[in-house]
Amino acid sequence: MLRAMTMTTSQTALRISLGAVGVLALGAATVAGYLAWASWSSSPIAGCGEQSLFDCSGVISGKWSKWLGVPVSLLGAITYGLLFCVSLSLSVCQRARNSAWAWLLLALLGILAAGAAVWFFVVQAWVLGEFCLYCCMIHICGLAICLLVLWILPRSNREQQQARLGMVFGFQPDTADQPAGVAMAMIESSQLLGTALLAVVGLGVLILGQWFAADPSFVVQMTTPRTKTEQAGTASPMPVGSTEGDAPFLESAMQFVPAEKAPSSKTSSKTSKPRQQVEAGQPSGEAAAEKPLAAHQNFQPEPVRRGPEMIGGLLVDVQQLPVLGSPQAEHLLVELLDYTCPHCRHFHHLMTRVLQRYGDQVAIVIRPVALSPKCNPYVTRKSREHAEACGYSKLALAVWRMDHKKFPEFHNWLMGSEKIPSISVAKKRAVRLVGENVLLREIFGKAVQEMLDRNNQILHGTKKGLPTLITTVGSISGMPKSPEQLFAALEKHLGVRPMAEADRPNAPTGHLEQEAGKNHPAVSEASNKPVPGGE
Numbered sequence: 001m002l003r004a005m006t007m008t009t010s011q012t013a014l015r016i017s018l019g020a021v022g023v024l025a026l027g028a029a030t031v032a033g034y035l036a037w038a039s040w041s042s043s044p045i046a047g048c049g050e051q052s053l054f055d056c057s058g059v060i061s062g063k064w065s066k067w068l069g070v071p072v073s074l075l076g077a078i079t080y081g082l083l084f085c086v087s088l089s090l091s092v093c094q095r096a097r098n099s100a101w102a103w104l105l106l107a108l109l110g111i112l113a114a115g116a117a118v119w120f121f122v123v124q125a126w127v128l129g130e131f132c133l134y135c136c137m138i139h140i141c142g143l144a145i146c147l148l149v150l151w152i153l154p155r156s157n158r159e160q161q162q163a164r165l166g167m168v169f170g171f172q173p174d175t176a177d178q179p180a181g182v183a184m185a186m187i188e189s190s191q192l193l194g195t196a197l198l199a200v201v202g203l204g205v206l207i208l209g210q211w212f213a214a215d216p217s218f219v220v221q222m223t224t225p226r227t228k229t230e231q232a233g234t235a236s237p238m239p240v241g242s243t244e245g246d247a248p249f250l251e252s253a254m255q256f257v258p259a260e261k262a263p264s265s266k267t268s269s270k271t272s273k274p275r276q277q278v279e280a281g282q283p284s285g286e287a288a289a290e291k292p293l294a295a296h297q298n299f300q301p302e303p304v305r306r307g308p309e310m311i312g313g314l315l316v317d318v319q320q321l322p323v324l325g326s327p328q329a330e331h332l333l334v335e336l337l338d339y340t341c342p343h344c345r346h347f348h349h350l351m352t353r354v355l356q357r358y359g360d361q362v363a364i365v366i367r368p369v370a371l372s373p374k375c376n377p378y379v380t381r382k383s384r385e386h387a388e389a390c391g392y393s394k395l396a397l398a399v400w401r402m403d404h405k406k407f408p409e410f411h412n413w414l415m416g417s418e419k420i421p422s423i424s425v426a427k428k429r430a431v432r433l434v435g436e437n438v439l440l441r442e443i444f445g446k447a448v449q450e451m452l453d454r455n456n457q458i459l460h461g462t463k464k465g466l467p468t469l470i471t472t473v474g475s476i477s478g479m480p481k482s483p484e485q486l487f488a489a490l491e492k493h494l495g496v497r498p499m500a501e502a503d504r505p506n507a508p509t510g511h512l513e514q515e516a517g518k519n520h521p522a523v524s525e526a527s528n529k530p531v532p533g534g535e
Contacts, residue, residue, distance in 0.1 A: 017152045018091040021106075021145055022084050028113075028141035029080035031134050035073035039065065045134070064123045067209040075206075076116070076138060083109045083145060103153060103187055104195050110149035111199035113142030119207060154187055218485065219464075222474030222493040312470035314458065316365055322400040322407045325355050325363035331494050334365045334470040336459050339392035339414050340385060341371065343479050347467040348415040350483055357487065359499045366411060367455040368393035369466070375452060378460040388423045390452070391443075395423075395430055397451050398442035402434035409433065 038045055065072055086106045089096040096102045117139030124131050306327055308317040311334055318327040335351065337344040351364055373379045375390035396414065400407040410433055414420060421429070430438045442448055462468060462475065469476040473493050480486045490496055 014097075014152060015091050017148060018087045021110075021148050022087040022091065024141045024145050024148075025080045025083035025087060028138045028145075029077050029084060031138050032073045032076035032080060035132075035134055035138075036071045036077055039071040039073055045132075064120075064127065064210055067206060072116075072120075072206070072210070073135075079109060079113060079116075080138075080141070083113065100187060100191065104191060106149055107153055107187075107192060107195050108199050110142075110146040111196055112202055114146035115199060115203040116206065117142040119203065153192070218476075218478040218480045220474070220476050220489045220493075222471065222476075222489070311365075311472050312475055314470060318363070318365065322366040322397070322404070322411070323363055324351075324366060324408055324411070326360045327363060329360050329363035331362045331471070331496060332365055333362055334367060336367050336369055336455065336462070336466060336468040336470070338369050338371045338386065338389050338466055339396065339420055340387075340389045341466050342385075342418075344467045345415050345418070345420070347479060348412075350480070350486055351469075352412075353483055354486070354490065356504050357498045358490075358496045359503065359505055361496045361499075362490075362494075366396075366407075367458065368396050368452070369455045369459045370394075370452060371466070375449075376456040378456060391423045392420065392426060393452055393455075394443050394448050395426055395438070397448045398438045398445070399430050399434055401442050401445075401447065402438050406433045 067075060086102060086109065090102055090106065120135060121139055306318050308315050311332055314334060316332060316334060318332065354362060370376050370389040370393045371379055371386040372389040373382060392414065396411060399410045410430060413429060414426060427439060464477040471494060476489060
């Protein structure tokens with residue numbers, strides 16, 4: 001009877017230990033599954049709001065949250081799910097406990113979970129500088145599981161192991177005359193060492209897959225460029241509600257297009273003079289009939305006013321928005337940016353090179369946003385980095401409203417250095433450029449606030465991070481690995497061609513110009529976090 005009681009207490013202790021492993025694994029698998037779903041759907045993370053100390057959205061949306069494009073949280077959910085299944089089978093099935101392979105699989109998964117926990121703690125602490133509460137919960141479970149598995153693994157004298165388990169759970173079995181133990185399998189030290197090495201190899205594959213995988217932050221979503229015949233057949237602006245082009249993007253952005261401002265066919269006909277005639281200095285249509293050219297008159301045609309047109313589902317009027325480059329450019333690119341976003345600042349120097357490379361073929365419509373809950377209701381978390389984001393964006397829009405021609409200078413000055421000037425210095429610069437009314441009237445004016453609200457709403461509708469570039473055939477978001485990657489995308493989808501070196505205009509440069517070709521990490525990280533309104 002004593003032997004039976006001894007065996008029963010040992011079995012109970014082992015099952016309790018395996019049950020604890022199963023509970024921890026099931027909890028970690030559930031949380032990891034939730035993070036995987038949130039990552040795929042770009043949904044906000046519960047509990048990671050404005051008052052939270054943890055940036056869950058940032059951690060699960062950056063480069064280090066993926067392995068070859070697959071969310072690591074999904075891999076974690078699979079690993080912990082397997083841990084739960086193996087621990088459950090060992091707990092209820094004597095045949096599984098008699099199998100060395102079952103114990104080795106449990107050890108492999110436990111060591112993998114602990115190694116991944118250590119790795120991601122390092123990434124969050126020293127690379128991202130942010131912690132995800134849910135991720136920390138998963139990693140703590142992984143470390144606890146590994147310790148428990150190594151404790152109950154039958155790798156030494158079975159009688160001594162049973163005695164340890166009994167002492168842990170309050171039993172004092174007499175092992176002097178104890179029969180063969182609970183787990184008939186015996187794990188040799190060489191087997192355990194091989195299992196640990198295999199886990200290290202798996203962890204290395206995980207790290208290398210994250211380190212060398214293509215940066216998912218640079219996302220190009222465009223359609224095939226239309227031929228000249230197709231373009232000629234669609235000269236009028238795209239009607240509101242159309243789903244031509246980048247369908248997923250249009251569905252999210254079209255809700256912000258005010259139908260009452262859509263250009264009518266009458267307006268379009270008046271504002272679409274042939275460029276060839278204008279460049280040649282020849283009036284066309286009604287203008288030619290109203291102003292006949294005198295024999296000795298030096299005719300100077302008035303600049304053609306470009307009417308509103310659809311760009312990626314947005315109704316864009318270059319007369320009502322800040323523009324870099326020629327408003328008459330064939331291709332308008334709408335850039336969403338935050339002046340406090342470091343990746344937007346790097347991207348600015350790439351866009352400077354775009355203007356140099358393609359000249360009057362392209363122009364950039366600037367739409368500043370603010371990644372701060374002070375003025376953007378779609379941002380739910382405060383960030384020290386973006387504390388003054390509202391002030392910079394309002395100041396830039398106020399300068400543009402005061403003097404359209406001064407905006408490029410102010411914009412390039414704000415974006416030209418690696419670190420943005422302080423808000424007080426920026427205000428002084430704005431006053432020198434356009435006068436004190438920029439502070440006394442415009443920066444606090446209703447018009448500036450409405451423009452910023454609209455821009456924030458557009459960013460939220462795109463479901464993308466920053467920087468984002470919207471074109472007539474789709475969108476580009478995130479930081480490319482090199483300028484050539486961005487050039488290739490524009491030339492493939494827009495049909496633009498680089499100008500000859502001698503014909504390229506001079507464009508303002510900044511301290512980051514020499515770094516524009518370097519590989520910068522993305523998104524959102526804050527700049528490209530695919531959270532609504534996030535960086």
